Amino acid sequence: MPAITFIHPDGKSERVETSGGESVMQAATRHGLDGILAECGGNAMCATCHVYVDESWLARLAAMAGDEDALLDGTAAERRPNSRLSCQIDITPELDGLVVRLPERQV
Template identity: 60%
Template sequence: MPKITFVSADGGRTTVEASGGDSVMQTALANGVGGIVAECGGSMMCATCHVYVDEDWTSAVGEASDDERGMLDFAASEVRPASRLSCQIAITDDLDGLVVHLPDAQI
């Protein structure tokens, strides 16, 4: 199973195993990773699942869609080029080892 590492705003790292087909957001919630709120449950209507994809993984993960980028305008923390909504990142075997950084705040 692919492993995903979440790096909190204070630098703490949590590595968990993900189920293929789940999103990064679902993986965080299923494993009790703090820092992801996901108010809308993955419908791309809240921006409280904001993450920064690690620079080594941005090309593998890909870019946000225009709709996702529009919702990121409502994110509580600074939006950067590597910003993504974690509910929109589907986990595949190609993302084994993925590292995402959590913002200071989601609300």
């Protein structure tokens, strides 16, 4: 199963083994990872599962939809060109090794 590396703001990294058919947010919350809040439970309404995707991986993700783009304007931490909502990134085998950085805060 694909694994994802989350890098916390303090530099500490955490590797999470994912299961099939879940989003990056779901993998994170299932592992009790601090730094992903996901208040709306993955319904693309709250922008509290914000991540910065490692640049080398960015182009390999499916393009974001308009609602995600709009929500990213309201993130608590600064929006950057590599900002995504982790609930909108479905994990596929090609994403094995994906690296994402966690923002300073989600609310």
